[in-house]
Each structure stands twice: as structure tokens, then as C-alpha cells.
Amino acid sequence: MSDQRAAGAFRVGFVPGVTLTKWSRVWEERHPRVPLEIFHVDAADPALALREGRADVVFARLPIEADGFSVIPLYDEQPVAVLPKEHPLAEAESVVLADLAGERRFDQDPTLDLVAAVEVVETGAGVAVMPQSLGRLYARKGVVSRFVTDLPATTIALVWPEEATTPEVEDFIGVVRGRTANSSRARRDESEAPAASKTAKKGAADRSGGKPGSAARPARARGPQRGSGRGGNPRGGTRGRRS
Template identity: 60%
Template sequence: MDEVPAAFTIAFAAGVTLTRWTRAWQERQRRIPLAFLPTDAANQVTALHEGRADVSFVRLPIDRQGLSVIPLYDEVPVVILPKEHPLVDVDSVLLADLAGEERVADTLPAEDAVELVAAGGGIVILPQSIARLHARKDVVARPVSDAEVTRIAIAWLEERATREVEEFVGIVRGRTAASSRAVPTPKTEKPRKVVPIKPRTAQRGRPRKPRGR
């Protein structure tokens, strides 16, 4: 009976969409199942150090000690406003436009923060994917054009860079199945040297006389 391989576990911060990468993995590594671990700012890195995940999609900044980290993309921050707020009529805002606004505590979970905004408790600035995740009809999100972007990265332990980790990171970086490290390029055999064969030539000299009987 074939041994069932252990699952490859992917930790991910809220708002990160994994579908395009996990689909490619399942096409190339059908024998190795995937497992998923949602994380927050407090455990997106500890999940790696504690061995609960093979890779982690994190929201920077993080403590990079002992980790390999590859930044992937930036997220535009948005401000969450009550639906009746005057700024909902503009396409984007500046930080100066929000200077006099009451802020919801950044330490609150995003869902709770958005609920407080809806109740008139202030405003909150969130990464765009988090705002989309907790969208509701009684609030509006507007891009903050001069706020610092947040960056999503993939991280893994340097000491646990297994073949599976390298394969998954390669998928995330856009490596195709044909260029995968898991499929080594066969060596090209050198053509053998062909030595031409010279045709035999007729012997020179006088022809021999036939012997008499």
C-alpha cells in the first residue's frame, strides 16, 4: 500500500487570494495535498517557527530573522467611511482630508473596526483586500492616495527550504512546469566522431602472369 504523503501547509494573512498558485500546485503535485492556515499579524511568522506551516503569505513588515522573504505585490490603503460621510462623494482622499476625523483603534480586528465605523464610531484605514473582505452596505471605502502602501510577501524558514518549498516558491514566482527544478534537464549526448573509411585502391605494378598447369 502506497504511503500517503504529508500535506503541504500554507499559512496566509487575511485578504490574500491563493487560488492561482494552489491551482498550479495541484496540477503539478497531485500526490501532495494542500492544507491552509489563516493567520493574523501575531502569528503569521510564528506559524513557520513552530512548524505549523511550510510557507506563509505575510503582510510586511515582519521580523525576518531566520527567514527567506520574497515581496510579491503592494496593496493600496483605503479609508472606511460611514455611508453618509461627506467624503463618499469623491473618488479618493488625502491624509490631510482625514486629519480631523476620529479614528477607530488599529488594534481592533478588522471586522469589529468596520462595524464601529458603520455605527458612527469613527473611520479606519485598512489594506484594500481587508476592506473588500469586510465590505458591507452601510460603509464606503475610498483609496487614500498618499498613505503608505502595505506589501504582501511569501516567507519560509531558511533551514527548511525543502524541495516542496522550492517548488511552491517557484510557482509563486512564475516558474512554469517546463522550467521547474523538480524536472532536471537531461544531459545532451555529444555526437560521436565519425572516421571516414577510405576506399581500397587497385595494386600498382605489373600484372601477374597466370601459372601454367
């Protein structure tokens, strides 16, 4: 990704395995003048791009350190075991963790990323366990993936800074959650209504002397003045309140 933010772009970071095609297409239809700037973030610390101000939102794999961030869980991913094609378990529909006892787990090797782990699995040296989307992303001809039924699922979530819930962020949430353009607009209008109401009340209070809900009193008209030769105000009639 370029260090220079594209002018007017909405910046979206995502961990490997997340597919943005559908959401990107809907965004482009609704916001043709606001391009998406999409880039990978570090799976180990996906919120770093938010803390450094490089992203407006990120798709992250939970759990993450959520202090100061809003988090919306989106969907779960089942774990899979990536096995060599010739492995005895390759014919099974699914496995349990006990089936992998005694196998070398290359996903647990700190010297390997998952891409390298799958490459080693293909040689027949062991196995690897990872979320299903990553098993698909890093698939090779010499491996197969089987669901591990007794491991917990992982969750993909949308994350952004609590203090940066902009209209664009709200619109992007609407896209991701499948809202129509009209419903997203309506939700934004509802969220803006209280602020507009407070502004209107403050303006009314200022005009009424500082007390909300009180109306400004009209100035009294002066009666006939001595020596004026006519009834009414000699300077042009009744004085009204200031505009």
C-alpha cells in the same frame, strides 16, 4: 486547523486578505499527490506558525522579523479609508490623510479587530484605514472604501525558514511567481547539480586514494616466476586495481 498534519501535505499559512485560489489550483495540477493544507495565521505575528513548525511557508504582510527566514516580496496593496456611506468624503474618488483629520480612527483602537472596526464605521461613528484587500474582505453594505493616496503601500511576501528550502518549497515559489512546471524543474535541477558534482568528486577521490582529480594507478604485472614452469602470474595473471 487540525493539530495533526495531513499525511504528505504541504502546509501554507496566510494572513487575512490574501487569496490563494489561483495558486492552489496550479499546485493541485502539478502535485496531485501532495495536498495543500491551508490555514489563517495571526496577522500580528505570521512567522509564529513557521517557528512552531506548523507551516512550511506563510504569506505575510511586511514588515516582519526576518531573522532566520527567507522573504520574497510578491505585490503591494494600496491603503483605503473605510467610510460610512453617508460620509461627505464618500463621493470623492480618493482622499489624503489630512482629509481624515479630526475623525475617530477605529483601526487604531486596540480593543477592536478590523472586522469590529468596520462594523463600528458602518454606524457613522468614525472611519478606519487598512490595506485594500482587507477593506474588500470586511466590506459591509453601509460603508465605502476610498484610496488614501499619500500613505505608503503595504507588501505581501512569501516567507519560509532559510534552512528549510525543500524541493516542495522551491516548487511552490515557482507556482507563486508564475513559472512553468518545466522551468521550476530546471531551476531545481540546477540547484541540485553542485551537490551532485561534489558527491561525484568525493567518490572519485576515495577511489584514487584521497586526492581529488588523481587517477588510480594500475598494478604492475609480474614477470615470469622461477619454478612456475610458465610465464606470467601463477595465481591467474595480472593483478588489477580493486573495484
